[in-house]
Amino acid sequence: MDDKLLNEMSKLIFPDLNDSDTIESLEEMFPPRNLPEGAKVTRMAPSPTGSMHLGNLYSALADERIAHTSKDGIFFLRIEDTDEKRKVPGAVEKIIKYLNGFGLFFDEGATADGDLGNYGPYRQRMRAKFYHIVARKLLLDGRAYPCFCTEEQLEEAHKAQESAKDNFGYYGKYAVHRNMPSEEAIEKIKNGEKFVLRFRSLGNPVKKIPFKDSIKGNLELPENDQDFILLKSDGIPTYHLAHIVDDHFMRTTDVVRGEEWLSTLPWHLELWNACGFKRPRYSHTSQVLKFDEQIGTKRKMSKRKDPECTLEFYYTAGYPRSSVIEYLMTLLNSNYEQWRSANQNADYREFPFSSSKMSASGALFDIAKLNDISKDVISRMSADEVYLSVSEWAKEYNPEFYSLISRDPEYSKSIFSIGRGGKKPRKDFACWSEVPAFISYFFDETFSVDSNEFPANISVSDRKAILSDYAKIYKTEQDNNSWFETVKIISEKYGFTSDMKSYKANPDAFKGSVADVSTVLRVAVTGRQNSPDLFAICNLLGEEKVKARITAQS
RNA sequence: GGCCUGUUGGUCAAGCGGCUAAGACGCCGCCCUCUCAAGGCGGAAACAUGGGUUCGAUUCCCGUACGGGUCACCA
Numbered sequence: 001m002d003d004k005l006l007n008e009m010s011k012l013i014f015p016d017l018n019d020s021d022t023i024e025s026l027e028e029m030f031p032p033r034n035l036p037e038g039a040k041v042t043r044m045a046p047s048p049t050g051s052m053h054l055g056n057l058y059s060a061l062a063d064e065r066i067a068h069t070s071k072d073g074i075f076f077l078r079i080e081d082t083d084e085k086r087k088v089p090g091a092v093e094k095i096i097k098y099l100n101g102f103g104l105f106f107d108e109g110a111t112a113d114g115d116l117g118n119y120g121p122y123r124q125r126m127r128a129k130f131y132h133i134v135a136r137k138l139l140l141d142g143r144a145y146p147c148f149c150t151e152e153q154l155e156e157a158h159k160a161q162e163s164a165k166d167n168f169g170y171y172g173k174y175a176v177h178r179n180m181p182s183e184e185a186i187e188k189i190k191n192g193e194k195f196v197l198r199f200r201s202l203g204n205p206v207k208k209i210p211f212k213d214s215i216k217g218n219l220e221l222p223e224n225d226q227d228f229i230l231l232k233s234d235g236i237p238t239y240h241l242a243h244i245v246d247d248h249f250m251r252t253t254d255v256v257r258g259e260e261w262l263s264t265l266p267w268h269l270e271l272w273n274a275c276g277f278k279r280p281r282y283s284h285t286s287q288v289l290k291f292d293e294q295i296g297t298k299r300k301m302s303k304r305k306d307p308e309c310t311l312e313f314y315y316t317a318g319y320p321r322s323s324v325i326e327y328l329m330t331l332l333n334s335n336y337e338q339w340r341s342a343n344q345n346a347d348y349r350e351f352p353f354s355s356s357k358m359s360a361s362g363a364l365f366d367i368a369k370l371n372d373i374s375k376d377v378i379s380r381m382s383a384d385e386v387y388l389s390v391s392e393w394a395k396e397y398n399p400e401f402y403s404l405i406s407r408d409p410e411y412s413k414s415i416f417s418i419g420r421g422g423k424k425p426r427k428d429f430a431c432w433s434e435v436p437a438f439i440s441y442f443f444d445e446t447f448s449v450d451s452n453e454f455p456a457n458i459s460v461s462d463r464k465a466i467l468s469d470y471a472k473i474y475k476t477e478q479d480n481n482s483w484f485e486t487v488k489i490i491s492e493k494y495g496f497t498s499d500m501k502s503y504k505a506n507p508d509a510f511k512g513s514v515a516d517v518s519t520v521l522r523v524a525v526t527g528r529q530n531s532p533d534l535f536a537i538c539n540l541l542g543e544e545k546v547k548a549r550i551t552a553q554s
Numbered sequence: 555g556g557c558c559u560g561u562u563g564g565u566c567a568a569g570c571g572g573c574u575a576a577g578a579c580g581c582c583g584c585c586c587u588c589u590c591a592a593g594g595c596g597g598a599a600a601c602a603u604g605g606g607u608u609c610g611a612u613u614c615c616c617g618u619a620c621g622g623g624u625c626a627c628c629a
Contacts, residue, residue: 047629083628151627167556168625196627205557222557232627239629263558263624286560287622300622330578334567337578359567361560362622369566369579379592424592487588500587518588530590 003140005182010139012189013146013197014132021133030119030249033074040070041253043109044099045078045246048091052098052311054328054365055258055301059285061328063256064104065353066283077109078246079123082236098311102321119250124242131237134245134275135197135230143274144230146185146195147177170198171225178227197231199240203270211265214254214283214355224266240267248277256355259284283355286362288331301365308367318393318432320381322348323374330373333357345380371430379425383417390416393432401436404443411540415442418536426532441526442540449527449553455519457512462494463520467554469493470521474550476543483535491517524553 010017033041042063046056067073077096081087093112099105108117115122138144147170149157157174161167166174177185178200189195203223211219230241237245247255262284272279290301290309301309308314314324329336329348339351378386387409394402405412419426429435440446454463470490477483488498491514497503503513522534525546531537538546 045629049629080629086628154626162555165555194627216559219559226625229627234627236627238627242629258623259559260623261629265558289622331566337567341578363567364565366565366579372579375591419591426591428591484588491588498588513588515588522589528590532589532591534588 005186006140006142009146009182009186009189010136012186013139014136016129017132017136021129021136023133023137026130026133026249030251033251035074036072038070039253040067040073041076041251042067042073042256043076043078043247043250043252044106045080045257046095047080047083047086048088048095049086050088050091050094052095053301053309054311055288055309057099057102057104057311057324058288058328058331059256059258060099060104061102061325062283062285062332062355062358065332065349066254066256066355067107068349069353074107075105076117076119076250077106077111077122078250079110080239080242082124082239082242084236101315102311102325122250124237124246127242127246128235128237130249131231131241131245132235135237135241138199138230138274139197141274143200144197145178145180145200145227146189147175147198147227147229148180148185148188148193148195149177150194170227171201175227194233196229196233198227199230199267199271199274201225201227201270203266209266209269211269213262214281215286215358216259216262216284216360219262221266221269224270226267228264228267240264240271243268244271244275244277247280248272248275252280254281254283254355256283256285259286283358286359289362289364306365308365316397316433318390318397318435319370319374319430320377320389320432323370323377323430326377327370327373330369331359331363334359374430375427378429379420379427383413383420386416386420387413390432390435394436397433398436404445411442414540415439418532418540428532441528441531442537444545447527447549449523449549451553453523453527453529455512455516455523455529458516458520462511464554466490466494466517466520467524467550471547471550471554474538474543474547476539477535480533480535483538487518487521488514521550524550 033039035041044060044063064075067075079092092110096106096110096112106116108119108122109115110120110122121127135144149170153176154170157170157176158168161169161174175198178198185195201224203225205222205225207223208220209223211221213219228240229238231237243255246252265282265284269279287300290299290306314321325348326340329351330340333351333353334357336351340346340348343350381389387405390412391402391406394405419428428438436446458466470486473486473490477486491498494517495511496513496517497510498514500513500515503510503515507513518534519529522531523529525534525538525541541549
């Protein structure tokens, strides 16, 4: 290979570079981070498409935890905007907003207005020169070459490979420009022919590389033989080059990314070597899957088919963000639930996160489990917290309900404090959108009684008599027992036993029990057969309102 | 189709050659109880499959089946 020709070619390909633009200068500009032993540097590297789904949050959480459970670890945001077509305005802000909303914060990287940190810029579009410097070195080393294939030619090759049952791609005899004489290439470039810069692979896929992934464990990968593209014809790098350059010069220690990258890992491995950089550790996370009823199998969650896949869903349904995090933590680390039950009130950040505890196979998303976890999370909140969160949710997604509960905040807080606190708190809702229906009877505007709700085994005349008697004697009581005594007295008067034990032993001996009478009262006061403690509800509604509601049904 | 990878109850999962194969969610039953929720107790329910290796395989090896991923000038 003629150095002079290569040099000439590199000047043509990289007119933006001069002699002082060297790898060494980059190494100097972005020196290794001065961090304590064991500190991990991870990154979230989304393309700015603006779509944020559960999978993004899942892997961001893994990244964030891995960085922040190490002492002085760093979690940064890099925007992979090399593909102009996929760019959506405002996406960066959205990504940051959503992650912050879920309690995940970046230590450095792209922000809504500019960059933060010494290893930027953190947007790939602005790093063109860095990629070119590395690409030029590769070219000069003979590890990269221009390729003039047109789209049509590549398509033809693909078809030929198909009929020959060869592997797809640009390699071996299909790498037609790999050995083009430099003179010829220079000529073509001078003529303004379009070209891409390809990697010159030296690998042999028959040979296997043993590889240790932090999540998947020991793997065996074939060596790469693909002359994949480093720079597109517009001079913008592909993900592959950008990944190596960025994660090297941003001094990433742990690359955490989806397992869909496993198949191109050999490309990256060979590139790291060709560049002479020390590669980071890799953690390939498994996907969150979804059971598809129609096909009857598991599949990747999809934004279009699965509403619960978008982060927006959790906002509109009003799941506490901490519930979603809590659920994802159980998916991320198998021993998390065990730790949680031993540390009920601890912050999840105190959990010793470990990538080796991450599952190698994909987990099915299970909303029932999320609900259970969320009920638990909410049950640990104070009434004030619940009120605050519900208001915040309602303000945005249910304005009518918002005006109801904000009319008298103290009253609303009292509603949420029923059955709260203590050893066995109620677990009534998993998300805030379940609240309006659940507490509707506390507000006259949303309270109504359907007489079909009254127990059928009590005659209408008995029912009316019970209610009108009760309306006369009802008064606000100090404690549950004395309140229930009155209910018992009324029950006995109409032949409904107050002794549940004997009723259960011999139900036919009685007209009914105090349970039936309670149900009558409950329906009159709340409009439904099931509710939290009736005594507490009555006290909250107040004597006047309780009497009015009972009278209305008598 | 090639390559990579995975497969423990319905779901999430412990388990690293020897156990009646944990636990959680869901489901069912019982208890508690004025209903519901919660709580307590109990139950049904699993090592994909065929060959090896071994005194012994859920655990190790090979094949098969079935998932998942990937094979772009997208990331």
